[in-house]
Amino acid sequence: MKTNLSEVEYDITTVTGTERGSGTDAKVFIILTGENGDSGERALDQSERFNLFESGNEDTFKIKSIDLGPLKTIKIRHDNSGLKAGWYLDHVKVSCPTLEQPMVFPCKKWLAKDEDDGQIQRSLMGIPASEWQNKRRDSIALEQKAAGETYLIKVRTGDVRGAGTDANVYLQLFGNQDDTGIIQLKSSNNRNKWERAQVDEFSFDFIGLGDDLKKLRIGHDNKAGFQIVACILFCRCTVDVYRIIYI
Numbered sequence: 674m675k676t677n678l679s680e681v682e683y684d685i686t687t688v689t690g691t692e693r694g695s696g697t698d699a700k701v702f703i704i705l706t707g708e709n710g711d712s713g714e715r716a717l718d719q720s721e722r723f724n725l726f727e728s729g730n731e732d733t734f735k736i737k738s739i740d741l742g743p744l745k746t747i748k749i750r751h752d753n754s755g756l757k758a759g760w761y762l763d764h765v766k767v768s769c770p771t772l773e774q775p776m777v778f779p780c781k782k783w784l785a786k787d788e789d790d791g792q793i794q795r796s797l798m799g800i801p802a803s804e805w806q807n808k809r810r811d812s813i814a815l816e817q818k819a820a821g822e823t824y825l826i827k828v829r830t831g832d833v834r835g836a837g838t839d840a841n842v843y844l845q846l847f848g849n850q851d852d853t854g855i856i857q858l859k860s861s862n863n864r865n866k867w868e869r870a871q872v873d874e875f876s877f878d879f880i881g882l883g884d885d886l887k888k889l890r891i892g893h894d895n896k897a898g899f900q901i902v903a904c905i906l907f908c909r910c911t912v913d914v915y916r917i918i919y920i
Contacts, residue, residue, distance in 0.1 A: 678709065678739045683769045686733045687717065687749075689726050690761035690781070696727040697784075698755025699793075704748040705767065706851075706881070707741030726760060744776045746881050750794035750854065751784055758793075759785030764805075765797065777805040791859030796851075796880050823878050828858070828891075832870035840893035842867060847889065848882030 685703065689695055705712040717734045718725070725732050744767060751760055761783050768775035778797035783789045826844065830836050846853045858866070861873040 680737055681740045681769050681771050682735055682737050683712075683767055684733060684735055685717065686731055686766040687726065688763040688766070689728055689730045689732075690763040691729045692761045694728075694757065694759060695761035696730070697751060697758055697760035699726075699751035699753055699758040699760065700755075701726060701749065701751045701760075703750075703765075705736075705738065705741055705744060706746045706748070707744045709740060709742040712736065712738040712741065740771050742771075744772065744799050746796055746798055747778050748794065748796050748854065749780075749784075753786060753793050759783060759788055761785075761788075762795070766802065767799070773801075775802040776800065777802050779805070786857060786859075789860075790877070791857040793857070794854040796853070798880055822880070822882070823876060826858070826875045826877065827872055828875075829872045830867055830869060834869075837868045837871070838893060838896070839867070840896035842891065842893045845890040846879070846882065847887045849885040849887060850883030851881045853877075853879055853882065 683705065685705075687701070689697075701717045702714050703712075703717055704714050715736045717732070720732045720734050722730065722732055724730075747765060747767070749762065749765060751758065762780040764780055765778040766775055767778070776799040778799045780795055780797055782792075782795060784793045784795060785791070786793060824846075828842075830838075842858045844853075844856045844858055846856070856877060858873070858875050861875060863871060863873055866873050
């Protein structure tokens, strides 16, 4: 690990996609993570543009932080506020004087509760800008997927009267290196989720959690009651099974 912890300035450029409705009115936040640590969460709200994160926009922000060393990942999210919160993020580009070259963090996904998997936060792996320019986009997407781990999450609702719920359920996983942030459990194998005695399955790709899951947090938005019997997590990459039982 480098011992030089002098302050540097990072230029962060977010590139919004051109899909219909891809812009957002929400407030956006980012965490940069490198070999020397992370920046802490920063708001992306100061740019030369007045209207941020519009369709096709390239919005650039400056943040000061300790020298994080070679950048590994970023975590980017929004607060789901505004008249139109959903956001299609194409990629993020980060540069600073101490980096050998700018780093690009491909996303090409929605951060939206009503699109795709319903997530409003993404953890992204970085690649050198030269690779981003020279490689096919589908090849990069496959490499990004291979760099992460796919988790199959199974949640079993209790078998008692009134155990099911119509609420929006969320989960957060904590590893020995990082956590996932709040994950909305939206796209299940069942059309009607959270029914009595039912097992709902969800699949997510995560990066940077580490090799040991420590705990999880599960909850809902209080629209109705909910009894969980068991939550089982299966990591397809490491073939590890983690089981947490709720009584």
